Amino acid sequence: MRSRIRVVLETSARLLRLLSLLQSRRDWSGEDLAGRLEVTTRTVRRDIDKLRGLGYPVHASSGVAGGYRLGAGAALPPLLLDDDEAVAIAVGLRTAAGGTVAGMEESSVRALAKLEQVLPARLRERVGALGAMTVPLNGRGSTVDPDVLILLATACRDHLRVRLDYRSHSGSESTRTVEPHRLVHTGRRWYLVAWDPTRSDWRHFRVDRLRPWTPIGPRFTPRPPPADDLAEYTAEAVAIRPYRYIGRFVLHASAAEVRDVVSPSSGVVEELSETTCLLTTGSNALDAMVVYLAVLGFPFAVVDPPELVDYARRIGTMLTEAGRRRYAGDLGAVSNAETSHLRGLGPTSVQRPG
Numbered sequence: 001m002r003s004r005i006r007v008v009l010e011t012s013a014r015l016l017r018l019l020s021l022l023q024s025r026r027d028w029s030g031e032d033l034a035g036r037l038e039v040t041t042r043t044v045r046r047d048i049d050k051l052r053g054l055g056y057p058v059h060a061s062s063g064v065a066g067g068y069r070l071g072a073g074a075a076l077p078p079l080l081l082d083d084d085e086a087v088a089i090a091v092g093l094r095t096a097a098g099g100t101v102a103g104m105e106e107s108s109v110r111a112l113a114k115l116e117q118v119l120p121a122r123l124r125e126r127v128g129a130l131g132a133m134t135v136p137l138n139g140r141g142s143t144v145d146p147d148v149l150i151l152l153a154t155a156c157r158d159h160l161r162v163r164l165d166y167r168s169h170s171g172s173e174s175t176r177t178v179e180p181h182r183l184v185h186t187g188r189r190w191y192l193v194a195w196d197p198t199r200s201d202w203r204h205f206r207v208d209r210l211r212p213w214t215p216i217g218p219r220f221t222p223r224p225p226p227a228d229d230l231a232e233y234t235a236e237a238v239a240i241r242p243y244r245y246i247g248r249f250v251l252h253a254s255a256a257e258v259r260d261v262v263s264p265s266s267g268v269v270e271e272l273s274e275t276t277c278l279l280t281t282g283s284n285a286l287d288a289m290v291v292y293l294a295v296l297g298f299p300f301a302v303v304d305p306p307e308l309v310d311y312a313r314r315i316g317t318m319l320t321e322a323g324r325r326r327y328a329g330d331l332g333a334v335s336n337a338e339t340s341h342l343r344g345l346g347p348t349s350v351q352r353p354g
Contacts (some may be wrong), residue, residue, distance in 0.1 A: 014039070020049050022058065024068040029067040079325055083123055090115055090127040143189050144207045152192055154209065155180045155216050162194075163213040167240070176251045178203070179220045184234040191234055195223060202226040204237045235264040236280075243282030247305040249291045251277050251296075261296055278303070286311050294319075 006344040014037055019335060021028065021036055029073035030041040037044065048058050048068060057071040081089065114125055155162045163177045178194035181202075185191075190207035227233035240246055251258055262269060267281035281299075283289040290311045293300050302308045 008124065014285075015047055017048060018044070018068075019056065020053060022051075022056075022068065027067050029068050033068065055089065069236060077244040086115070086119060086123055087126055090119070090123075094127075146211070148212060149183065149190065151212055151214070152180055152183055154184055156214075159219050159222050160216045161218060161220050162216050164205070165213075166212040167209045176203075178205070179222070181222070182230055183224055183317060184230055185209070186234065186238070186263065188263065188265060191228055191237075191238065193226070195235065231264065232268065235268050238265050239267050240280055240282040244284045245286055245289065245305065246280065246282050247286075247293075247308055248280045249281075249293055249300045251279055251293075258296070258298065268285060287315060290315055296342065 018033065021033060026245060028153045030044050032046045034041045038048075039047075051058050059069045061067060061069075080109075080145060093115065095109045116127065119127065148187070152162065154160070159179075161177055161178055163175065166174050166176055168174070176196060176198065178192075178196050179194055180194045182193045184193060184204075185192060191204040192207055192210070194203055194205060195201075196203045200325050248271065252275065254275060255269050255277040258269050258277050260282075262279065272277045272278055279293075281289065281292070283292070286305075286308055290308060294315070302312060
C-alpha cells in the first residue's frame with residue numbers, strides 16, 4: 001500500500017512539473033520534456049493524456065518539428081505559480097487597478113481579490129505590506145484599450161503584420177502597415193516598436209493614438225531589432241529625437257538619484273561615476289530646458305549646446321535679483337508698462353521642456 005501511495009504521489013508531482021513546463025514555454029518537443037522530467041518519451045505521452053483527462057488542452061504535432069503545446073480551452077484551467085510569480089501578479093494587478101489601461105480597474109480588483117483569497121499567509125503579508133505603503137499618484141497619462149494591447153502583443157509574438165490608423169502629435173492622420181516587434185511601457189505611456197516598410201525604418205507608435213485593423217496578418221519574417229536595449233532606444237526616441245534642441249548636462253548626483261525624478265520619456269541618464277551622471281534631453285525652447293534642469297535640484301554643468309550657458313547665466317541673474325527683494329508696491333497703482341514687465345520676468349512654465 002505504501003509503495004502504491006508513493007507511486008501516486010510521484011506521478012502527481014511529475015504531472016504538476018509537466019504542467020509547469022508547458023506553461024513556461026510555447027512549444028516543447030517530447031525529448032526535451034522527457035529530459036527535464038528524467039523519464040522516457042512514452043511516460044511523457046501517458047502524462048500528457050492524463051493532463052488532457054483533467055481538462056488541459058495539450059496539442060500535439062508530428063514530424064521533425066513536432067511536439068507539445070498547451071492551448072486555450074473553453075474554461076481557464078488552474079495555473080501553477082511559484083512564490084515570486086504569485087507576488088508579481090498581485091503587484092501587477094494592484095498597479096493595473098490604478099494604471100494606464102482603460103477599463104482594467106474593476107476587473108483587476110476582482111482578479112486581485114480572488115488571488116489574495118488563495119495566497120498563503122506569508123505571501124499575503126508581503127502583498128498587503130506593499131499595498132499599505134503605496135500611495136497612488138493622480139494625473140496619470142493617457143489610457144489605452146486593453147484589447148488593443150492584447151492584439152498588438154499577439155502580433156509581436158506571432159510575427160503578424162498590423163494595419164493601423166495613426167494620429168501623430170500634430171494631429172495628422174495616416175494609415176500604416178507595420179511589422180510589430182515589441183511593446184514598451186515608459187511608466188506613463190505605451191509605445192509599439194515596429195518596422196515601417198513604407199519608410200524603410202524603425203518607428204515608435206504611441207498606442208493611445210493608434211487604431212489597429214482586424215484581422216491582423218499575414219506573417220512576416222522578423223528582422224534584427226534596432227537595439228539590444230529597447231527601453232533605452234525608446235527613451236531616446238521619445239525624449240530626444242523629436243525636439244528642435246538636444247541638450248546634454250553633467251549632473252553632480254548619482255544616476256539612481258536622477259532617474260528617481262527624470263522619467264524615461266523626459267531624458268536619458270547615463271552613469272559617469274558614483275556621484276555624477278550625464279543627462280540628455282530635448283526641448284523646443286532653450287530657456288525652458290535650462291529652467292527644467294534648475295528645478296530638478298541638482299548642481300549641473302552644460303555640455304552642449306554652448307548657447308545654453310548664456311541662457312543659464314541670464315536666468316540665474318534674474319532669479320538672483322528676484323531673491324534679493326520682495327515687491328512691496330501696489331500692483332493696482334503701477335503703470336501698465338511696469339505691470340507687463342513684472343509679469344514677464346521669466347518663463348511661465350517649469351514643466352518638462354518640449
